[in-house]
Amino acid sequence: MSNTIFLTGFPGFIASRLVHRLAQNYERFIFLVQPALRDRAAREINEIARETGRDSHDFRIAEGDITEPNLGLSAGNLETLRAETTLVFHLAAIYDLAVTQQVALRVNLEGTRNINKLVRSLPLLRHYHYVSTCYVAGKRKGVIREAELRHDAGFRNYYEESKYLAELEVEALKHALPVTIHRPAVVCGDSQTGETAKYDGVYYLIHYLLKAPRLLSTLNIGNEEVTLNLVPVDFVVNSLTALAEDAQALGKTLQLADPEPLTTRELFNTIAESICGRRALITVPPGLVQFTLMLPPSPRISGLPHHAVPYFFLRQSYASSEAQRLLSHHQLACPPFKSYVDNIIGYAVRHRTL
Numbered sequence: 001m002s003n004t005i006f007l008t009g010f011p012g013f014i015a016s017r018l019v020h021r022l023a024q025n026y027e028r029f030i031f032l033v034q035p036a037l038r039d040r041a042a043r044e045i046n047e048i049a050r051e052t053g054r055d056s057h058d059f060r061i062a063e064g065d066i067t068e069p070n071l072g073l074s075a076g077n078l079e080t081l082r083a084e085t086t087l088v089f090h091l092a093a094i095y096d097l098a099v100t101q102q103v104a105l106r107v108n109l110e111g112t113r114n115i116n117k118l119v120r121s122l123p124l125l126r127h128y129h130y131v132s133t134c135y136v137a138g139k140r141k142g143v144i145r146e147a148e149l150r151h152d153a154g155f156r157n158y159y160e161e162s163k164y165l166a167e168l169e170v171e172a173l174k175h176a177l178p179v180t181i182h183r184p185a186v187v188c189g190d191s192q193t194g195e196t197a198k199y200d201g202v203y204y205l206i207h208y209l210l211k212a213p214r215l216l217s218t219l220n221i222g223n224e225e226v227t228l229n230l231v232p233v234d235f236v237v238n239s240l241t242a243l244a245e246d247a248q249a250l251g252k253t254l255q256l257a258d259p260e261p262l263t264t265r266e267l268f269n270t271i272a273e274s275i276c277g278r279r280a281l282i283t284v285p286p287g288l289v290q291f292t293l294m295l296p297p298s299p300r301i302s303g304l305p306h307h308a309v310p311y312f313f314l315r316q317s318y319a320s321s322e323a324q325r326l327l328s329h330h331q332l333a334c335p336p337f338k339s340y341v342d343n344i345i346g347y348a349v350r351h352r353t354l
Helices: 013-022 035-052 075-084 101-119 158-171 202-211 233-242 264-276 286-293 298-302 306-312 321-328 341-350
Strands: 004-008 028-033 059-063 087-090 127-131 142-144 179-184 186-188 230-232 253-256 316-318
Touching: 004 013, 013 028, 013 035, 013 233, 028 035, 028 075, 035 059, 059 075, 087 101, 101 158, 127 158, 158 179, 179 233, 186 202, 186 233, 202 264, 202 341, 230 233, 233 253, 233 321, 253 321, 264 341, 286 298, 286 306
Parallel strands: 004 028, 004 087, 028 059, 087 127, 127 179, 142 316, 179 253, 186 230
Antiparallel strands: none
């Protein structure tokens, strides 16, 4: 049976890379694209078609917006979607730790509700993939398991809360529809090329050390009690591609995470060794580091915004046994950070701004 993939989030960085991979195996695509991004999406489609040897007419743009009723689609596009769609990938979201509550709920929660409503109306649907985040765990501590979702621990920001509420909505569909929920950890650049579209997460630490490598690498500002779980974008994309029609993934929630993440102290030393060939001489007490990073002038000096500080002191780990089991059937595993650190740092050095 032929497939038509309906995908949101295009032409975003992860969505574009995902389409590039899926285009090697699947026939037709329909992208929900905001009108303001249509020209950029068209250019991206032409590039993907050229690189994959596909006809650009296999990729169709449907102008719309996840926050609008019926996704803001024309009657014709809505009819086409319902008549042809077999696979759905919902990636569109606002990823901003400082997002306001109103915007977060409108895009991440209401947008997902609107996608869910469409998905329920697709007679040919074979698989609905929803991309969530490990941070739906909010302020929970300890080991977060894939089958766990509901909690009352609270959240650090409206991004986390809105993605949690959105995942609850998708979770509720599992009893009636072929759903898989994917929770990536902190996504960083491509493990092979280092390419990325955004400098956040581990890049705050990379750019901090790049300011004055020999001086700043002396004092390790990480600690041994906290890990930062990093996954390269190509691992996330390859995982989504491999599981596109995997029947074993139906009804599952999969945490796309590193099973052996580095502590922030190890992370600091790994980055320092890559940049200047040496490890830190002294480790600063974590309490002092956290206090200093929250001082008013700190973001200008460290480059780390206050809203991102808690993620470097988050006592949370993500079990990924189900994801590992399924992905092992496709010969996929998350690469260790040390195996690609040079590539992502090299890219950051060559591209100081994005």
